[in-house]
Amino acid sequence: MIQAIHDAKLVWLYGGVLFVLLISALIGGILKNRHRTDASRTTIDNLNARIRAWWKMCAIFATAVVIGRVGSLILFGIISFLAMREYMTLVPTRRGDHRTLFWSFFVIMPLQYYLIGNQWYILFAIMIPVLACIFIPPSIAIAGDTEHFLERASKIQFGIMVCVYSLSYAPALLLLKIPGYEGHDARLLLYLVVVDQMSDVLQYVWGQLIGKHKIAWRVSPNKTWEGFVGGVVSATALGTALWWATPFTPLQSAGMSLMICILGFNGGLVMSAIKRDIGIKDFGVVVEGRGGILDRIDSLCFAAPIFYHLVHYYFAL
Amino acid sequence: MSNQIHPVASLLAAIARGISGVQVQWAGCEPDERQRIYFANHSSHLDFVVLWSALPSEIRARTRPIAAKDYWEETPLRRYLTKNVFHAVFLERGSPSKGKHAEEGHFVGRHLIEEMAEALGTENSLILFPEGTRGTGEKVGPFRSGLYHLAMRRLDVELVPAYLENLNRILPKGEYLPVPMLSLLTFGKPLHVEPHEEKDAFLERAREAVASLRRIGPA
Numbered sequence: 001m002i003q004a005i006h007d008a009k010l011v012w013l014y015g016g017v018l019f020v021l022l023i024s025a026l027i028g029g030i031l032k033n034r035h036r037t038d039a040s041r042t043t044i045d046n047l048n049a050r051i052r053a054w055w056k057m058c059a060i061f062a063t064a065v066v067i068g069r070v071g072s073l074i075l076f077g078i079i080s081f082l083a084m085r086e087y088m089t090l091v092p093t094r095r096g097d098h099r100t101l102f103w104s105f106f107v108i109m110p111l112q113y114y115l116i117g118n119q120w121y122i123l124f125a126i127m128i129p130v131l132a133c134i135f136i137p138p139s140i141a142i143a144g145d146t147e148h149f150l151e152r153a154s155k156i157q158f159g160i161m162v163c164v165y166s167l168s169y170a171p172a173l174l175l176l177k178i179p180g181y182e183g184h185d186a187r188l189l190l191y192l193v194v195v196d197q198m199s200d201v202l203q204y205v206w207g208q209l210i211g212k213h214k215i216a217w218r219v220s221p222n223k224t225w226e227g228f229v230g231g232v233v234s235a236t237a238l239g240t241a242l243w244w245a246t247p248f249t250p251l252q253s254a255g256m257s258l259m260i261c262i263l264g265f266n267g268g269l270v271m272s273a274i275k276r277d278i279g280i281k282d283f284g285v286v287v288e289g290r291g292g293i294l295d296r297i298d299s300l301c302f303a304a305p306i307f308y309h310l311v312h313y314y315f316a317l
Numbered sequence: 318m319s320n321q322i323h324p325v326a327s328l329l330a331a332i333a334r335g336i337s338g339v340q341v342q343w344a345g346c347e348p349d350e351r352q353r354i355y356f357a358n359h360s361s362h363l364d365f366v367v368l369w370s371a372l373p374s375e376i377r378a379r380t381r382p383i384a385a386k387d388y389w390e391e392t393p394l395r396r397y398l399t400k401n402v403f404h405a406v407f408l409e410r411g412s413p414s415k416g417k418h419a420e421e422g423h424f425v426g427r428h429l430i431e432e433m434a435e436a437l438g439t440e441n442s443l444i445l446f447p448e449g450t451r452g453t454g455e456k457v458g459p460f461r462s463g464l465y466h467l468a469m470r471r472l473d474v475e476l477v478p479a480y481l482e483n484l485n486r487i488l489p490k491g492e493y494l495p496v497p498m499l500s501l502l503t504f505g506k507p508l509h510v511e512p513h514e515e516k517d518a519f520l521e522r523a524r525e526a527v528a529s530l531r532r533i534g535p536a
Contacts, residue, residue: 081497085338089498095453095489101496 010065010187013245017058017194025051043208050201053296061193065186069174070117072189076171077113082293084109084163090278091155096145100136100156108132109164116172124172128165133157162301163294169304176308176316181247191246192260192307195239196300199261200268203231220272223265232261247315256310260303267302271295322378323402330370330377333363337487338499341371344530345506346477348373352442353475353507355380356464358527359446360454360485363495368444368479369403371502380442383433385410385449406436408463410449430466437471447523454485457528460520468510468519478505478523480530503530 028048064071088101108128115124137153170192174185181188207227215223239257243250271294333339357368365382372380384405389395399405408429437443445467447460468476483500505526510519 085497085499088496089483093486098486098489098492098496099494102494105497106494 007184007187009245010184010190013187013190013194013242014058014062014065017190021051021054021058025055046204047201050296053292054197061190065190069171072171072174072186073113073117076167077110079293079297080109080113080164080167081105083167083297084159086292086294087159087163088156090280091159091274092278093155094145094147094152096143097140097152097156099143100139103135103139104132104156104160104164108160112164112168113171116168116175119175121175124168128160132160136160162298166301166305167297169308170300172308173304173311176312178247178311178316181315187245188247188311191239191242192304193300194242195235195257195260196264196303197296198238199231199235199264200296200299201231202234203227203265206230206234216269219269219276223269223272228265232258232265235261247311256307259310260307263303263306264299267299270302271298322374323404325398325402326369329366329398329402333366334370336495336497337363337367337484338497339367339371339502340499341502341504342532343504346475346504348376350376350379351475352437352440352471352473353477354437354443354445354464354467355477355479355504356445356447356523356527357479357481358454358457359448359451360481361451361488361490363484363488364446364451364481365403365444367481367484367500367502376442379440380444381406381436382444383408383446406433406443408432426462426466429463430470433463433467434470437474442474447520451490452485454483454489457524460524462516462520464523465510465516465519472510475507476509476523477507478526478530479503480505480527480532482531482533501532503532505530 024047028044028051031044032048060075064075067074084105088104093101112124112127115127136156137149140149140153140156170189173189173192176185176188178185178188204222204227207222207224207230210230211222211224211227213225214221215225215228236254236257239260240250240254243253246253246256248256355368357364369377369380369382382399382403382405384399384403384407386407386409389399389405390407399407433443445464447464448458449461452458464476468474480503481500482502483498486496487498487500488495508523508526514522
């Protein structure tokens with residue numbers, strides 16, 4: 001706990017985040033009163049909603065970091081739970097999936113975070129993709145309903161892979177033993193989250209400002225080539241500028257940021273495709289005020305596992 | 318009956334709200350202390366607790382469920398929950414009004430209506446599931462006639478339709494362990510029996526009123 005507060009670079013990084021958030025909140029407030037057309041108002045409202053969510057995330061994140069590794073595991077465990085709850089609510093399941101879903105929520109998910117907390121490296125990496133994914137289809141089959149069997153098994157497997165397995169790689173960063181970086185892993189986690197979230201919002205902002213050529217208009221009308229390039233370049237620049245908080249050189253930090261941005265974009269694209277398939281625009285809209293977590297973390301779910309493995313392979317013991 | 322909320326009832330309400338993540342919408346009316354009969358679709362054991370927990374506490378203290386005697390008096394735990402914790406009104410499930418023994422059904426029915434009217438008294442409200450049993454949650458089944466007779470007996474009481482959505486996936490019939498998905502509860506516009514309205518026409522209108530509150534629709 002004391003360690004986290006005495007990590008000057010972590011305090012700087014965190015202070016920087018708060019500063020940027022304060023500035024954006026001010027700009028958001030000013031723009032809210034300026035813009036009169038419906039389209040621009042929607043954009044501003046979207047940005048302000050993101051800013052409000054980030055304030056909360058920042059507060060929770062700071063608390064988690066101060067508590068330490070257990071705090072971060074609990075925080076990400078809760079995010080996993082809320083995300084999977086949204087996902088399973090909106091993805092059609094049948095009566096025969098009930099017990100499998102119960103296992104997914106109350107056994108597999110807590111077990112995954114428990115394994116990380118206990119530093120069972122190999123088991124945490126294979127528990128869901130190997131064990132859970134072998135367990136899920138027979139546990140559905142035993143309920144005796146064959147209607148859409150393959151789809152149902154795949155939907156549950158995908159949900160648990162994205163919402164639990166992939167996301168759990170973010171707090172798993174705190175377990176890495178990087179020579180010369182001991183005790184500073186919280187910075188690495190914050191770095192991942194900041195670059196990922198900034199990439200998300202900068203792609204959105206660039207897209208709104210100069211976006212013309214749609215990347216996959218059927219999947220997401222908001223994703224344009226201009227937004228993608230602008231967002232990725234500016235978020236990568238930001239990530240590069242944060243190299244001092246990481247174990248990377250500036251060039252390595254640029255590469256890592258670029259990878260986080262591109263994977264994050266893919267995460268958003270895949271989740272948009274799922275939303276179109278189910279017939280909703282946001283995971284949050286159906287359950288106003290309670291939802292929307294999956295909309296915020298889809299990019300993180302795709303970036304975290306690969307970021308972890310790259311850092312593990314090249315930097316950690 | 319006392320107007321005190323049993324602590325176990327408050328605890329169960331909090332748990333049910335947590336598990337069901339219910340989002341409540343008063344679409345057709347506002348919460349009100351006047352006497353009402355809340356009637357809703359039925360697909361889960363959580364239905365009553367979730368609906369009850371959505372009411373403000375002053376109203377909650379005076380709102381009682383109707384429980385089927387054959388089921389809820391079967392074990393000591395069920396009896397404790399319904400009788401002591403939620404002050405339920407026990408009813409014997411009669412045969413549906415259109416059965417072979419229409420004559421007999423009518424007789425039992427009249428007795429039940431009196432019991433419900435008595436439970437309403439001068440200040441209580443009731444929660445009623447007119448389908449009479451838990452369905453699969455896919456569609457709202459036909460209503461039994463108790464709602465109509467009770468409404469005719471107590472024309473002063475407002476009938477408030479409500480739709481509970483997704484609870485059939487959270488705790489379906491026959492399961493004991495819940496899956497914590499999100500659910501929706503929508504209260505609709507209060508109904509009354511129209512002058513000269515036939516029983517079947519009213520019951521169908523009431524069923525429609527509940528079914529029309531569905532927000533997401535069949536998956």
